Amino acid sequence: MTAPDPIRPLADRRQQQMPAPVPAGTGSTYLVTGGAGFIGSHTVQALRARGDRVVVLDDLRQGHAEAVPADVPLVVADLADRARLAEVFSTWKIDAVLHFAALSLVGESMTDPIRYCRDNLANAMNLAEAAVAGGCRRFVLSSTAALFLPPEDGSPIADDAVPNPQNAYGESKYLIERALVWADKVHGLRTAALRYFNAAGCDPEGVLGEDHDPETHLIPIAIDAALGRRPPLAIFGTDYPTRDGTAIRDYIHVCDLASAHLAALDRLEVGSCRYNLGTGTGTTVQEVVAAVERVSGRKVPVRDAPRRAGDPAVLVARSDRFQIDTGWEPRMRRLDDLVATAWNWRQRHPDGYRSRPAAKLAAG
């Protein structure tokens, strides 16, 4: 590569094969896989806000080029493509990898477990191999609460709880965590496995949001049901042993997860680690519905439905160790505030990223 090309307009970026290197500057360069997706794009925003250089790799199967800032190189590639990965690490000097790109739906993993275990593990290993060959020493893995069999009493799950996945998605992430232990022991690739609980909400400015096709996550579905943009919300399970019979999750704001990644990158200077990331507060499906109704001022039409395969009754995190070790803490603690950010995004982008004009995007 010679002199950097100017960043191309959005329409061209979807076809872009290998963008120009980031211009030289100070600070680190981070490779964010899945950086056009929900949590990845918010993390790119946080990295850029503190002045870091970022390269995004995403094949856009779920992600959106519009979610990647115009001046951030976007490599449109599948992690299965090892030659492209090697090219990325030879084009840029990558200081750390943040690995978000994965198959990540609990329900789908219970109908296609082999694909989940194979693709998630193989793609992560392709990436780790390219990182090691490229001299990269830090790797942050998007892991999950689905690693755990929740305690019967519904108490918060600590970082040192023994993993016991209840679905193939969780198993695939545990396989990656295990394999990366060996990448550290043998190759010195330090890894932070961040087990997020339920990521939710959106950028408070309403620039970035959650836009999946199909959407499976509770809060955006409840919002669209309130708006009459989809059928009534199916409540998966009303006979759980919880305060109102619906399942309990720990909803953590996506911007708090993004800031946790910045803290984890610093934490990796000390060595490999694994942490649970949540708020420590459990919320039922019914309580989420009530919050959407308060924030939107609209009724959320609902219907009772059977439990979804692989769904535990209660998943709540203990993340005090991460807070003690790094000083990080979740800032968006009120459910209504969190839901309001998702509502704000939907108001401003009724059709998701498609609502956003490309010209405006390229500018910011």
Ligand SMILES: NC(=O)c1ccc[n+]([C@@H]2O[C@H](COP(=O)([O-])OP(=O)(O)OC[C@H]3O[C@@H](n4cnc5c(N)ncnc54)[C@H](O)[C@@H]3O)[C@@H](O)[C@H]2O)c1
């Ligand atoms: N959303 C949650 O509540 C949650 C909770 C725990 C863990 N996680 C994990 O966090 C990560 C990000 O989740 P998300 O909700 O932002 O998902 P997302 O689907 O919005 O983002 C994932 C991105 O990765 C890309 N991608 C997927 N497979 C790819 C491949 N083979 N090659 C290149 N790009 C690929 C997609 O196009 C998408 O842009 C995932 O690894 C997920 O397992 C998410």
Ligand SMILES: O=c1ccn([C@@H]2O[C@H](COP(=O)(O)OP(=O)(O)O[C@H]3O[C@H](CO)[C@H](O)[C@H](O)[C@H]3O)[C@@H](O)[C@H]2O)c(=O)[nH]1
């Ligand atoms: O239409 C819906 C959608 C969801 N739910 C319920 O709402 C809760 C949250 O479901 P989501 O689909 O929003 O999120 P999950 O808990 O299934 O999974 C999310 O968090 C997990 C960790 O807790 C994983 O990491 C996963 O990647 C991520 O999608 C669950 O009890 C689910 O059964 C419904 O009742 N109806």
